[in-house]
Amino acid sequence: MAFPKNFLFGAATAAHQVEGNNTKSDYWAMEHIPHTSFAEPSGEACDHYNRYEEDIKLLADAGLNAYRFSVEWARIEPEEGRFDENEIEHYRKVIACCKAHGVEPLVTLLHFTSPVWLIKKGGWEAESTIEYFRRYASYVTEKLGSELKYICTINEANMGLQIAAISKRFRLMAEQKAKSAKDAEGTVQVGMNFEKMMENMKFAAMENAQIFGTPQPQVFVSARTPEGDALVFRAHQAAKEAIKAIYPDIKVGITLSIHDVQALPGGEAFADAEWNEEFAHYLPFIKDDDFLGVQNYTRSQYGPEGMVPCPEGAELTQMDYEFYPEALEHVIRRVHEVFGGELIVTENGVAVSDDTRREEFIRRALAGVESCVNDGIPVKGYCYWSLLDNFEWQKGFSMTFGLIAVDRATQVRTPKNSLYVLGAYAK
Numbered sequence: 001m002a003f004p005k006n007f008l009f010g011a012a013t014a015a016h017q018v019e020g021n022n023t024k025s026d027y028w029a030m031e032h033i034p035h036t037s038f039a040e041p042s043g044e045a046c047d048h049y050n051r052y053e054e055d056i057k058l059l060a061d062a063g064l065n066a067y068r069f070s071v072e073w074a075r076i077e078p079e080e081g082r083f084d085e086n087e088i089e090h091y092r093k094v095i096a097c098c099k100a101h102g103v104e105p106l107v108t109l110l111h112f113t114s115p116v117w118l119i120k121k122g123g124w125e126a127e128s129t130i131e132y133f134r135r136y137a138s139y140v141t142e143k144l145g146s147e148l149k150y151i152c153t154i155n156e157a158n159m160g161l162q163i164a165a166i167s168k169r170f171r172l173m174a175e176q177k178a179k180s181a182k183d184a185e186g187t188v189q190v191g192m193n194f195e196k197m198m199e200n201m202k203f204a205a206m207e208n209a210q211i212f213g214t215p216q217p218q219v220f221v222s223a224r225t226p227e228g229d230a231l232v233f234r235a236h237q238a239a240k241e242a243i244k245a246i247y248p249d250i251k252v253g254i255t256l257s258i259h260d261v262q263a264l265p266g267g268e269a270f271a272d273a274e275w276n277e278e279f280a281h282y283l284p285f286i287k288d289d290d291f292l293g294v295q296n297y298t299r300s301q302y303g304p305e306g307m308v309p310c311p312e313g314a315e316l317t318q319m320d321y322e323f324y325p326e327a328l329e330h331v332i333r334r335v336h337e338v339f340g341g342e343l344i345v346t347e348n349g350v351a352v353s354d355d356t357r358r359e360e361f362i363r364r365a366l367a368g369v370e371s372c373v374n375d376g377i378p379v380k381g382y383c384y385w386s387l388l389d390n391f392e393w394q395k396g397f398s399m400t401f402g403l404i405a406v407d408r409a410t411q412v413r414t415p416k417n418s419l420y421v422l423g424a425y426a427k
């Protein structure tokens with residue numbers, strides 16, 4: 001049996017990484033302080049804000065039937081309590097464009113970036129953020145909900161704990177001076193420049209204080225405390241309630257960054273602890289959700305001493321982690337054992353310069369997904385990360401995850417063959 005007819009085959013982006021000029025956001029501010037940890041600022045990014053029609057058309061022409069993107073809180077509510085109708089109109093047009101091309105829009109409310117004002121008020125460690133997020137979710141749903149079947153409240157809600165863990169690993173490595181910073185960076189599924197961040201810390205603290213009123217702003221991707229971790233999930237629950245109160249039929253879920261956590265002999269306890277931290281302890285918060293967005297890029301392995309480096313000779317991606325598309329199937333099967341709802345692969349992808357490696361990655365990852373579907377696991381869709389080569393956070397534009405190349409100087413789009421490889425599954 002192959003994929004069902006209504007299976008969602010799509011590609012994903014996030015507002016800040018592709019739209020350009022997200023000037024009211026915390027990331028924009030952090031990109032522009034003198035001692036920034038960002039390799040470069042996001043600038044006009046892929047100018048997707050103005051070129052979304054071209055991008056959605058390329059996606060649809062290749063055969064894809066879903067587009068996952070995020071709406072930007074810092075645009076929609078640039079100042080506390082001031083909601084911008086024009087920005088809602090913008091996203092209404094993006095959704096209409098999807099529909100005109102037979103593409104299902106999967107909308108994410110928060111993909112890492114927040115308005116500066118929210119961070120000034122304590123950001124993702126402050127109790128008040130739950131109510132602010134609920135109000136924003138309610139506003140977006142009221143305005144756009146009639147057009148939507150799916151909403152992801154928060155992208156990679158577990159990222160703060162992963163960052164806390166990598167900061168700890170990085171400090172240990174630095175102390176031992178045994179390993180380079182690169183090894184630590186490759187253990188997180190997102191673009192971070194830890195070495196630069198540590199060097200800059202003292203100066204950046206003063207500069208942050210000027211912008212956010214605190215030397216250690218709690219942005220979404222800051223190292224989270226256990227209380228902050230729970231707060232993020234309570235914000236998800238509040239947003240879900242707000243959405244359901246307006247449109248009960250919208251399917252609501254959260255997305256998580258989940259490694260394929262593997263134990264080598266003697267590493268079982270470490271692997272169990274990691275699985276619990278990355279996924280299992282969230283179950284009480286998400287067990288009644290309509291779906292879970294699974295985001296996976298690679299595996300991590302544990303031995304008797306803890307996390308072990310990639311196997312000798314393994315192929316590495318530009319992100320310095322292992323090219324290992326089989327991870328996705330393992331994660332789906334393991335998550336399904338305990339999570340009863342539907343699953344959507346909201347992100348899976350690879351940063352490589354040789355596009356034939358991306359084609360290979362997609363084929364192997366989808367073979368795994370297909371096998372899960374054939375076994376009756378309710379996987380409803382697969383969104384490749386990313387539609388476009390884009391702004392990979394602190395790593396700037398150096399990582400090429402895209403199905404479509406973007407010329408930085410001219411913004412000209414060039415589809416890669418992998419776009420058509422993925423599209424062929426949908427056709």
Ligand code: BGC
Nearest residue numbers: 014155156189190191385392
């Ligand atoms: C994030 C994306 C990011 C991608 C690749 C995920 O962590 O949701 O924003 O670009 O992985 O690192």
